C-alpha cells in the first residue's frame with residue numbers, strides 16, 4: 001500500500017471535547033492560549049473566560065496580564081522539550097496558537113527566528129495536539145496570498161510574496177498534515193481594535209501620528225478587509241468548542257476597502273478632519289511596495305455559514321474603538337469633545 005493510501009485508510013478520532021452538561025451545555029474546556037501577552041492572544045483569553053472556560057495564558061518574554069486568568073506565564077515556545085512537557089502535563093482540551101512574528105518587517109529582521117516561531121512551533125503544537133486528541137486553532141494570515149486578484153477562497157493556492165507569508169504558508173501545511181481532523185487553521189486580515197498597550201490597533205497608531213502633527217500616508221490601491229479583535233477572538237474560541245469544524249478557514253469583517261478608505265472612515269468616525277490627517281498615496285510611489293500583496297480581500301464562505309459568531313460590518317467594528325490613552329488632550333482640543341473613560345476588560349478605555 002502506498003503512503004497516501006495508508007494515510008487515507010487510518011481513521012482519525014475527533015478531538016477530545018468535554019461531555020455536554022445539563023441542557024446540552026458544554027462543560028468548561030481547558031484552553032492554552034499562546035501569544036497571550038500580544039494583541040489577539042489577550043482577547044482570546046478574555047473570550048474564553050467569558051464563555052466559561054479555564055485558560056492557561058502563555059506570553060513570550062512578557063507574562064500576560066489578563067483580568068480573571070488564574071494561570072499566566074512567560075514561556076519560550078521555541079524551547080521544544082519544555083513545550084512538550086508543558087502541553088503533556090497540562091493536558092488541554094484545546095490550544096489557540098496566536099504567538100508569531102506577525103509582520104513582514106519583523107520576519108525580515110530575523111529570518112531564523114521567523115522560521116522557528118512561525119513554522120516549527122505550530123508544527124510541534126499540531127503533533128502534540130494530535131497525540132492528546134486536543135483541538136488546535138492556529139492563526140494564519142491573508143499574507144499567504146500574492147494579492148493579484150483578491151476575493152480569495154480558502155481553497156485557493158497560497159503564493160506568498162515575502163518571508164512572513166512563506167513561514168505562515170509552510171505552517172498551514174504542517175498543521176493540517178498532523179491535524180486533518182483536530183486542527184482549524186484560521187487565515188485572517190489586519191486586526192483592528194483597542195489593545196492593552198495602546199499601540200497595537202491601527203486606529204491607535206494613527207492617533208499617535210496625528211497627535212504628533214503627521215499626516216499619515218495610506219495606499220489608495222492596497223485592499224484589505226479588517227476584522228475587529230474581540231470578534232476574531234470569539235471565533236477562535238467557538239472553533240475550539242466545535243469539534244466538527246476542522247480544516248482551513250477564512251475570517252475577517254464583511255467589507256474590503258483600500259487602506260486609505262479605512263483611515264478616512266476611522267478619522268470620520270471620531271469626528272476628525274479626515275482629509276487633512278491622511279495623505280493618499282499610490283503603491284507605485286513606494287519602491288518596496290512590490291513585496292506587499294495588493295488585494296488581500298477574503299471570502300468568508302464556508303465558515304460564515306457555520307458559526308454562531310457573526311462577521312461584522314466596518315461600522316460595527318468602528319463602534320468598538322476607543323480614544324487611545326495619551327491622545328485625550330489632543331482629541332479634546334481639536335474636536336471640542338470631552339473624552340469619558342470607562343473601565344472595560346480591566347483597562348480604562
Ligand SMILES: NC(=O)c1ccc[n+]([C@@H]2O[C@H](COP(=O)([O-])OP(=O)(O)OC[C@H]3O[C@@H](n4cnc5c(N)ncnc54)[C@H](OP(=O)(O)O)[C@@H]3O)[C@@H](O)[C@H]2O)c1
Nearest residue numbers: 035037038039040060061062076077099100102139190191
Ligand atoms: N495583527 C494583525 O493584523 C494580524 C493579521 C493577520 C494575521 N495575524 C496573525 O494573528 C496572530 C496574532 O497576531 P498579533 O498581532 O496578536 O501578534 P502580537 O501582538 O505581535 O503578539 C505576538 C505574541 O507572540 C509572542 N511571542 C513571540 N515570540 C515568542 C516565543 N519565542 N515564545 C512564545 N511567545 C512568543 C509575543 O510574546 P512577548 O511579546 O511576550 O515576547 C506576543 O505575545 C499571529 O499568528 C499573526 O500572524 C495578525
